[in-house]
Amino acid sequence: MSESKPKPAEPEWDPTYLHSLREVYVIIALFAFFCVWSIFVCYNYGYLSPGEQRSTVTTVLGMPSWAFWGLCLPWLAVDIVAIWFCFFFMVPDDLGEDQPDVYEEMAGIDGKETGNE
Amino acid sequence: MNSLLSLPLLAQAQDGASNAAIVSFSIYIAAVMVLAWLSNRLLQSKSFLSEYFLGSRSLGVWAFALTFAATSSSGGSFIGFPSLVYTHGWIVGLWIGSYMIVPIVSMGLLAKRVNQVARTTGAITIPDVLRDRFESPAFGATATGLIVFFMVFNLIAQFKGGSVILQTLLSDVPMFQMASDSLANVLPSIPILSWSADNPGYLLCLLVFTFAVVIYTAYGGFRAVVWTDVMQGFVMVGGVVLMLPLALYAVGGLGKATQDMAKMTPPNKVQLAFSVETARDSSLSIPANSWFVRGAGDSARVFRTAAQALIVAGEKATRGDDDKGIPGIELTYSGHIQKQVQEATNRPSSLQDVTVEVIESVEYKSGAGQQGTYVTGPGPHPSSDAGFLPFSLAVSFFFMWTFSGAGQPSNMVRLMAFSNANTLRRAIFTVSIYYSLIYFPLVIIFCCARVLLPGWETESDRIMPEMAKATTEIINMPWLAGLLVAAPFAAVMSTMDSFLLMISSAVVRDIYQRNINPHASEKTIKRLTYVVTIAIGAIAMLAAVSPPAFLQDIIVFTGSGLSTSFLTPVALMLYWPRFNHYGALAGMLGGFGTHVTLYAVGTIMAGGKVAAYRLFDFHPFMVGLVASVTIAVIVTLLTPRPPENLVRKYFYKDGGEG
Numbered sequence: 001m002s003e004s005k006p007k008p009a010e011p012e013w014d015p016t017y018l019h020s021l022r023e024v025y026v027i028i029a030l031f032a033f034f035c036v037w038s039i040f041v042c043y044n045y046g047y048l049s050p051g052e053q054r055s056t057v058t059t060v061l062g063m064p065s066w067a068f069w070g071l072c073l074p075w076l077a078v079d080i081v082a083i084w085f086c087f088f089f090m091v092p093d094d095l096g097e098d099q100p101d102v103y104e105e106m107a108g109i110d111g112k113e114t115g116n117e
Numbered sequence: 118m119n120s121l122l123s124l125p126l127l128a129q130a131q132d133g134a135s136n137a138a139i140v141s142f143s144i145y146i147a148a149v150m151v152l153a154w155l156s157n158r159l160l161q162s163k164s165f166l167s168e169y170f171l172g173s174r175s176l177g178v179w180a181f182a183l184t185f186a187a188t189s190s191s192g193g194s195f196i197g198f199p200s201l202v203y204t205h206g207w208i209v210g211l212w213i214g215s216y217m218i219v220p221i222v223s224m225g226l227l228a229k230r231v232n233q234v235a236r237t238t239g240a241i242t243i244p245d246v247l248r249d250r251f252e253s254p255a256f257g258a259t260a261t262g263l264i265v266f267f268m269v270f271n272l273i274a275q276f277k278g279g280s281v282i283l284q285t286l287l288s289d290v291p292m293f294q295m296a297s298d299s300l301a302n303v304l305p306s307i308p309i310l311s312w313s314a315d316n317p318g319y320l321l322c323l324l325v326f327t328f329a330v331v332i333y334t335a336y337g338g339f340r341a342v343v344w345t346d347v348m349q350g351f352v353m354v355g356g357v358v359l360m361l362p363l364a365l366y367a368v369g370g371l372g373k374a375t376q377d378m379a380k381m382t383p384p385n386k387v388q389l390a391f392s393v394e395t396a397r398d399s400s401l402s403i404p405a406n407s408w409f410v411r412g413a414g415d416s417a418r419v420f421r422t423a424a425q426a427l428i429v430a431g432e433k434a435t436r437g438d439d440d441k442g443i444p445g446i447e448l449t450y451s452g453h454i455q456k457q458v459q460e461a462t463n464r465p466s467s468l469q470d471v472t473v474e475v476i477e478s479v480e481y482k483s484g485a486g487q488q489g490t491y492v493t494g495p496g497p498h499p500s501s502d503a504g505f506l507p508f509s510l511a512v513s514f515f516f517m518w519t520f521s522g523a524g525q526p527s528n529m530v531r532l533m534a535f536s537n538a539n540t541l542r543r544a545i546f547t548v549s550i551y552y553s554l555i556y557f558p559l560v561i562i563f564c565c566a567r568v569l570l571p572g573w574e575t576e577s578d579r580i581m582p583e584m585a586k587a588t589t590e591i592i593n594m595p596w597l598a599g600l601l602v603a604a605p606f607a608a609v610m611s612t613m614d615s616f617l618l619m620i621s622s623a624v625v626r627d628i629y630q631r632n633i634n635p636h637a638s639e640k641t642i643k644r645l646t647y648v649v650t651i652a653i654g655a656i657a658m659l660a661a662v663s664p665p666a667f668l669q670d671i672i673v674f675t676g677s678g679l680s681t682s683f684l685t686p687v688a689l690m691l692y693w694p695r696f697n698h699y700g701a702l703a704g705m706l707g708g709f710g711t712h713v714t715l716y717a718v719g720t721i722m723a724g725g726k727v728a729a730y731r732l733f734d735f736h737p738f739m740v741g742l743v744a745s746v747t748i749a750v751i752v753t754l755l756t757p758r759p760p761e762n763l764v765r766k767y768f769y770k771d772g773g774e775g
Binding site for chain 2: 012027033043053054059098
């Protein structure tokens with residue numbers, strides 16, 4: 001029975017990187033969703049044909065209805081989604097220790113040690 | 118062309134609001150100087166460079182959120198944007214609509230990773246991060262060059278923009294006029310400033326603005342910029358939140374305002390000539406924005422001047438440059454016409470015997486005579502058949518505002534400065550609410566302005582201070598206008614100081630310390646930093662003495678140019694382990710080259726005016742971004758894999774040693 005060499009352990013992906021990547025996918029999806037919602041509603045219900053007259057307009061809360069359904073409502077929805085995204089989905093990762101600036105070290109110019117003029 | 122006796126109305130800005138403007142500006146400047154002094158005291162106890170350019174990476178929620186938001190909101194948010202809403206109506210809400218998602222995208226997309234990578238390398242500037250991430254001095258130097266190239270142009274434009282805003286707000290203050298006249302007397306003897314002899318008021322504002330911004334930025338560094346941003350952020354949102362109920366009260370509710378707007382039709386652009394029956398001994402000046410009503414009842418016609426007119430002593434008539442007449446507008450909406458006719462009969466005038474003659478009248482190319490154009494898309498436009506916001510532009514702007522913000526180096530450097538991930542989470546939410554309180558209410562406020570203050574198409578950039586004056590007078594609190602007009606100051610200064618510091622850091626850190634003298638002492642770095650910051654401010658000011666035309670176009674060109682150059686390489690270096698410095702450099706230069714080429718072609722086609730060539734009707738930002746991504750990916754896949762140690766360092770736990 002020959003002893004096989006132990007395989008070097010596979011390094012683990014940085015969890016901050018993995019979490020950030022997952023958050024990027026969600027951010028892109030959110031952008032696409034709200035972009036389509038807003039432009040679809042505004043363009044289909046808020047644009048006049050050339051020469052078309054519209055001396056009265058349907059309103060919701062005083063604003064043109066297309067502006068309410070296509071701008072105001074998604075804007076409020078984004079604010080609510082922001083609560084979920086920021087406080088329930090985004091992971092509060094450890095971002096690491098701040099490394100000292102090598103150039104300040106090279107020049108021996110750390111203000112805390114040398115004081116300032 | 119008929120020439121009838123006219124009843125002129127002068128509608129110049131009153132002293133009340135302008136005095137409020139100068140008082141608020143003075144208090145404001147004093148406050149930022151105090152903040153700069155406090156920042157400098159803090160600077161004495163910290164490591165100089167990382168504190169001066171990055172605030173020691175210790176920003177808390179409010180500082181991080183408001184410096185990010187305030188830097189993104191330039192003078193355009195409070196001058197240009199209100200002007201657009203006023204001129205084109207409700208559809209401008211869609212033009213700015215993507216700001217609903219901007220905070221999540223522009224902060225969430227890169228923030229955690231860019232902050233983490235910057236910590237890993239101890240980077241202070243964006244070129245620092247790029248250089249260290251790939252261990253490529255060439256890439257760092259290219260990034261520095263692009264930042265300096267774009268930001269110098271942008272800074273000049275911002276200096277001019279700030280000075281124009283200040284001049285607009287102070288133009289009716291007697292003390293300001295006296296100071297301008299005094300300056301005018303000495304200008305011809307100063308060669309370098311003699312270009313501005315025709316406009317001493319502008320130069321005076323430029324000097325004041327430059328002095329204030331350069332001093333507090335140079336003295337206090339990043340911390341002063343952030344603290345003033347926080348103050349500016351509160352001023353901006355406070356101004357909007359106060360103005361919204363005042364505007365709604367003044368027009369009798371939003372529903373009434375919207376229905377009034379639905380009936381409105383765009384004004385005609387006219388060229389006017391003025392005459393008097395008998396020549397006068399002294400010259401007669403007809404100020405810009407003067408109203409003239411011709412005729413009565415249903416046949417009344419109402420005009421407003423867009424420039425000053427002068428009937429010289431001994432003459433009976435006036436004409437504008439090249440005999441084209443004085444530019445102005447003619448109202449076409451009966452509600453506004455009747456209002457002006459009523460006010461004409463109520464007001465005495467010193468110009469009773471002046472008659473007005475219409476030389477030329479031109480309708481809007483889009484929306485003329487079309488009821489409903491101000492409450493629907495694509496919105497009226499004086500010179501475009503497609504209207505203000507055709508479909509392709511609506512899509513372009515939705516993308517551009519969102520991703521352009523994410524790709525700005527001035528925003529990225531803030532992403533390097535927050536203290537921890539919890540701060541980031543709270544800040545994204547804070548900025549989301551902040552933008553909700555600013556941009557949508559601004560659309561409502563300046564739709565109300567269309568109803569309340571007709572005729573400002575003559576000088577729509579003044580609509581913000583005029584609305585502040587009008588709404589506060591209605592509730593008999595003119596002093597409140599001072600707080601409201603402080604918002605534009607705040608917006609411009611918060612952008613200018615950030616850009617100034619970006620250029621300064623690029624020169625001192627990225628060029629001098631990292632390439633010329635790595636062993637420079639703190640004393641040398643400190644002196645150089647102050648000198649460079651002041652010198653760049655002075656150079657930008659001198660360039661702004663005789664500034665380039667097409668201000669807004671230059672701001673858009675530089676902002677979108679920076680994003681097309683930086684967004685792809687920064688995003689891919691954070692998220693794609695296979696990405697290498699060949700791909701990063703190619704993507705950066707590819708985006709830059711595409712963007713500049715499209716602008717060069719557009720400018721040539723426009724006969725020298727800064728303009729973008731819209732390939733397939735899309736803005737150069739989108740075309741440049743697609744080109745940048747494509748080039749970066751292809752070049753990366755065709756070139757060797759990045760060194761294993763770099764991949765492990767930035768993508769694996771504990772640098773891949775676990």
